[in-house]
Amino acid sequence: MTENNLSIFEKHESEVRSYVRGFPTVFHKAKGYKLWDLDNKEYIDFFSGAGALNYGHNDENMKKKMIEYIQEDGVTHSLDMASKAKGEFLEKFHEIILKPRNLDYKVMFPGPTGANTVESALKLARKVTGRTNIVSFTKGFHGMTIGALSVTGNAFKRAGAGMPLNNATSMPYDNFMDDTEESLKYIEKMLDNSGSGVDKPAAFILETVQGEGGLNAARMEWLQSIEKICRDRDILLIIDDIQAGVGRTGTFFSFEPAGIKPDIVCLSKSIGGYGTPLALTLIHPDFDKFAPGEHNGTFRGNNLAFVTATEALNYWKDDSLEKNVQEKSKRMEEFLNGLIKKYPNMKGSHRGRGFMQGIASEVDGFSDKVTEKCFEQGLIMETAGPDDEVFKLFPPITIDDEGLDKGLSIIEKAVEKVVSEKNLVTS
């Protein structure tokens, strides 16, 4: 394949294909925050594989380690047998990530996707509590398999199930109602009133920042209250840190600033480091109750991913990456708030935190047009939210100032252009 032509995809790939429609070009090479298509056109990546490429594309150190491993014929696929690569990952993950944070999770490899870890978490919570209901949250997104989809809010995605999705109760996320106190009051009342019709749940499952749901960042106090609500009622707390974790918000786990300790943590996407499929389910030892093999999966021993994941952990040996993300996050926030003020016609409001920020525009179709213009100008960025109302800045957390500047500049121009088009000005 040498021509930049989508006909192969149109001919052979299912209609379900999606991103290719928004970014209609054939990509070829990638490095750091950059991508190139078959015409060698360069793109700045403010999308990061929907959070699977927090360290950017093809990180040099990971690349080197992976090539070495392959060249030496390290075992590639080992299910859940012990491998050197896996042992090294387990040890280093414990030393660099868990121990300093005073977390003593057991690590489960549930299969390499986000849906796999979510499903394993839900199954485990139900099994250990003997309860079947799960509390999920408005605009939450947890995956496309039936168990994960049952706790996902998006109506379009849910309809894909072709059958009723049950054994879950959707509760209002932090900012879902206007009044900030309403969500917690409501949840407590529904749990505590014995006539509420809400069956006592096995667990709560939530993201601290809802990525697909439109970059809704829960307040730290809200997260703390949620943890307390769970603790007081003997309900497990599952944090799905698949998208917001692994540094995306400025700390390794997104929930660190809240000081909470979930019973189960779901990790995937960037945990592999290099875009290599990997997922972890972190389980408080008290709940590590699956029998051997009670949940399994073919690709749970993906050693190439262990190699890159282990190398990636070096980013967390000191706080330099964290500081970088935190500083640049402030720049992004200032930039976005500046845009909102400068272009009142887009009726924008700021969303998210860390390296998952964006603008929600009340103008119908606005955000889609912004991402379209950005793509034309060589920036890849996606929309989020139930109505795609948010454009979502999602650069690699390793991006440098130059990359960030370029990206923000393209975005500003795109916003300007879309705003200046007559039909939007007057809407």
Place this chain on the structure above:
Amino acid sequence: MTENNLSIFEKHESEVRSYVRGFPTVFHKAKGYKLWDLDNKEYIDFFSGAGALNYGHNDENMKKKMIEYIQEDGVTHSLDMASKAKGEFLEKFHEIILKPRNLDYKVMFPGPTGANTVESALKLARKVTGRTNIVSFTKGFHGMTIGALSVTGNAFKRAGAGMPLNNATSMPYDNFMDDTEESLKYIEKMLDNSGSGVDKPAAFILETVQGEGGLNAARMEWLQSIEKICRDRDILLIIDDIQAGVGRTGTFFSFEPAGIKPDIVCLSKSIGGYGTPLALTLIHPDFDKFAPGEHNGTFRGNNLAFVTATEALNYWKDDSLEKNVQEKSKRMEEFLNGLIKKYPNMKGSHRGRGFMQGIASEVDGFSDKVTEKCFEQGLIMETAGPDDEVFKLFPPITIDDEGLDKGLSIIEKAVEKVVSEKNLVTS
């Protein structure tokens, strides 16, 4: 990690870990049909990553292509955007696999695991038919996520759900009842009698050879009848070819000898070629009805897997591999039937076909002991079936005579040894 010591795994990994308990050593390197642990002990692999390593470990050609791709900074992770590597896979898969077999499936990338493709198939079947029930089969195995688990027979696995598994009806597989005609008669009666209590299904889902279920190979006539039952009643036929496909039974698709054309085919495990996570859902164009993005997943664009998968397709350019598998399958069958005759005390019966054959022993615990002895002697082999009653010969389909001989020889010695132990002789 340099010492061959399992303490890291015991300390940090969840109790759900499983194979590591049966094969208690730390693996390091692998090539073809061989594996080495940290003590450099060599093992012959009659396990093949539970079917994910049909081409053996670290195939030289795929390795070369993958390293090249990585070195050139080919894009590694691209979700479902178009990439050169993906385009080349789609084209070659169509040319080498689909077209010559007169199949015109659209290809969906549902996420890289077997469970992902099964879930996508079930969702799609329900969506396009507007029906919710799925007919699954006794001893069928389709994955650990809630949708896939609902169509899986194994009671131990099902219990892991922690809640009722619904919207599926289990029917008797070909050899489940003693009388060979009984299964089909029963199925037809249950579908056709309007008082049967079985709701008209959206689809049947089945494997042509049940791997996890104990190497039950359906007869070709039975598969043809099943297809006809579906066609006559406007029910979709889903073949889960995750374990039995990609050459495992001697043809690319396991259902080729039956001459049937499923509406949906699930592929994963060896489709990536190198143990690299990849899954496909092949969909008859009439049913390619998911809306863009209605089912998605982060790792559905794993380009390293596309690169190795594309290279692996070269094995199918001519029929040499197929012939090799078919010939060696006969040898395995003769060998196993010989064993059964020679050691009547093991009360064995032959199971499976192609490179998924084994012996079911009626002696409680026999097969487990055989695999244990084999491991001691440097052969990796697993058991299957609801009670682990089958030991399962699952070598790479690329194995040479020497490897096969060595493996069979170890197995024979193991059987001999277990049989000769007094407690089993008399059981």
Place this chain on the structure above:
Amino acid sequence: MTENNLSIFEKHESEVRSYVRGFPTVFHKAKGYKLWDLDNKEYIDFFSGAGALNYGHNDENMKKKMIEYIQEDGVTHSLDMASKAKGEFLEKFHEIILKPRNLDYKVMFPGPTGANTVESALKLARKVTGRTNIVSFTKGFHGMTIGALSVTGNAFKRAGAGMPLNNATSMPYDNFMDDTEESLKYIEKMLDNSGSGVDKPAAFILETVQGEGGLNAARMEWLQSIEKICRDRDILLIIDDIQAGVGRTGTFFSFEPAGIKPDIVCLSKSIGGYGTPLALTLIHPDFDKFAPGEHNGTFRGNNLAFVTATEALNYWKDDSLEKNVQEKSKRMEEFLNGLIKKYPNMKGSHRGRGFMQGIASEVDGFSDKVTEKCFEQGLIMETAGPDDEVFKLFPPITIDDEGLDKGLSIIEKAVEKVVSEKNLVTS
């Protein structure tokens, strides 16, 4: 209302009305086995309120007792408070029915309909076992509420739910498959094979003779085997004796000849004696585990029904009624077998036992026409079976020889007439 005119019903009653379409006249008075419409046309009742009128219409003794009770202002409605009428029923039911049969059930009043008792039985079985699955049987009929409908076989009725019906597994009833041994073998295999995909059930629920399902009478040995299957596996046995009980088959409980002792028995229809709504759930003391009020219902204390039900029990003080039913059942059987021989064109086969016998005709629409002709000639009789293929002789069990003779004679003439009509002869 003085005119025999259906316009009121057509105008004001829902389209769901059903029997009025098959018996299009306005009934007014009734006595024993006779009914009269507003034109004073007399009808012989071979329908018995679908089993709610086993003692015929308006039995003189019950009538007297009920009028007395009403005249003296006996409490009519008392929920589950203690009332004299209820106490007398409980005592007499124990003395006349349970004690002589060596049964020590506790009596629950679950609300006055069959669906109420079935729902209470299913809930209780799930609660005491902690399991959710229920084994039901092909062509079984247990009621229209969601719980009862989930264990009902009829596809047309099931579709009325408007949602998937779950937590039940349908198994083949005695005569569902051709081979008489097949049903039991299949059930045992499905329960015992840990890979069958059938979750261990809380209970079996079945009728000994399936009324709505087409008058399928299970063999006594089959019922005994079913009981043994349940006992051996710690599964509860629920007999739904709503239609077949209260003497309909010649003994008070239909399962007496089989010598089995169900854990839970559902009674309704004729238990009230006079067509007065009443239902009982009989519970083995070991399983009498509902907490006070955990299942309730407004009309569970219908004292008019207690009064008539108590009076009706006098029929069971000696065996004269039983003998009468058993003798007349033989006559009905001879009559029906005679018809089948005499009119081979109707392709009839005999169904049922006791006072629930009939003929299943393979000729499409035959049975419907027979009941139509009967109605014209003053006999009320309904069809049964998933395709209404059975015409169903269901006279009161108190019918005398004259009534039976008249009824059988009308039926024979109707059969003769339908057979002689050209289109059926040639079918």
Place this chain on the structure above:
Amino acid sequence: MTENNLSIFEKHESEVRSYVRGFPTVFHKAKGYKLWDLDNKEYIDFFSGAGALNYGHNDENMKKKMIEYIQEDGVTHSLDMASKAKGEFLEKFHEIILKPRNLDYKVMFPGPTGANTVESALKLARKVTGRTNIVSFTKGFHGMTIGALSVTGNAFKRAGAGMPLNNATSMPYDNFMDDTEESLKYIEKMLDNSGSGVDKPAAFILETVQGEGGLNAARMEWLQSIEKICRDRDILLIIDDIQAGVGRTGTFFSFEPAGIKPDIVCLSKSIGGYGTPLALTLIHPDFDKFAPGEHNGTFRGNNLAFVTATEALNYWKDDSLEKNVQEKSKRMEEFLNGLIKKYPNMKGSHRGRGFMQGIASEVDGFSDKVTEKCFEQGLIMETAGPDDEVFKLFPPITIDDEGLDKGLSIIEKAVEKVVSEKNLVTS
């Protein structure tokens, strides 16, 4: 049975019996608002069969008609065949109830209990909309069968199901949250936000005054808003008027003062007039879409109930009964508010409207003790609410001044006594 002794009940009746524990005596006779036990002790009935005896016990006119009917051998049980008694009811119900209120419902007889009508309503709503979810409300009570229980809020009752209850979403009733606007805002947001996780429902089901749930009366504006929410979104509105209907709140239908027109209305309890089991499902003609027999039931043609129900309709020929209820309701309200003021230690608040009023006491166990004392003094009254926190004045709507005075006087003395007991004063 002549002695007032509960031993028969303790020996033979299931442990699930409930009211008999609170009112431990054997009742014998009843008239109007009075009951007598076997010791001829007189009780004033402020319970009214939980709403099934709105016209009091054994109304003279209905009694006369029923005895006449029985004496003349009117057909007692006729399933859904046409009977004179049924025709007369249909006609009169249309003339006296529906037509003057400008309602053109079709009448379905779904079986004689509240659960039967609720189940038929839910099934129909799902069937006609093709949707499976139902919105129910906190503290709502709709019955004990699985379908009805799924929309019932009470956790204790729900646990009786022994399995997960699904396909329903519980929403906050009018007064469930502190802020009166919160409920509606919340409901609208959950329905309208496509990321809410709440699947578009087939219908809302609710009571206008929640009886079992603790006498929560929804405001008329709230009911109007609920109707509008449904209309605007093409969702069916089902009013369960089983307890609050048939005059209990001062109008025939409880929703009349709100001016709303539900799509489906569930009636049972007092619709039969005399405590005779009867239920109606009233269906807007547009949704009268069950096929003939798609929902059925044995006792849906209970002619004794038609006779008394028809006679009972005479109470609605003019507005005298309505006025009486409305006037006496005011007295009850004044009385209760007086009590609350006079006895601040009971921490009471007023609940309900019409003839379903009561006091919710925050003092743990207070209401139970009040009803206990009342029973000792010859008044029957029950508690309601998830924690039995409400004592519930539920006299027949036909009660005269003398009866009401006597009852209120007993209640006041009971409250006084319970308050004066030391342990409550200080709580």
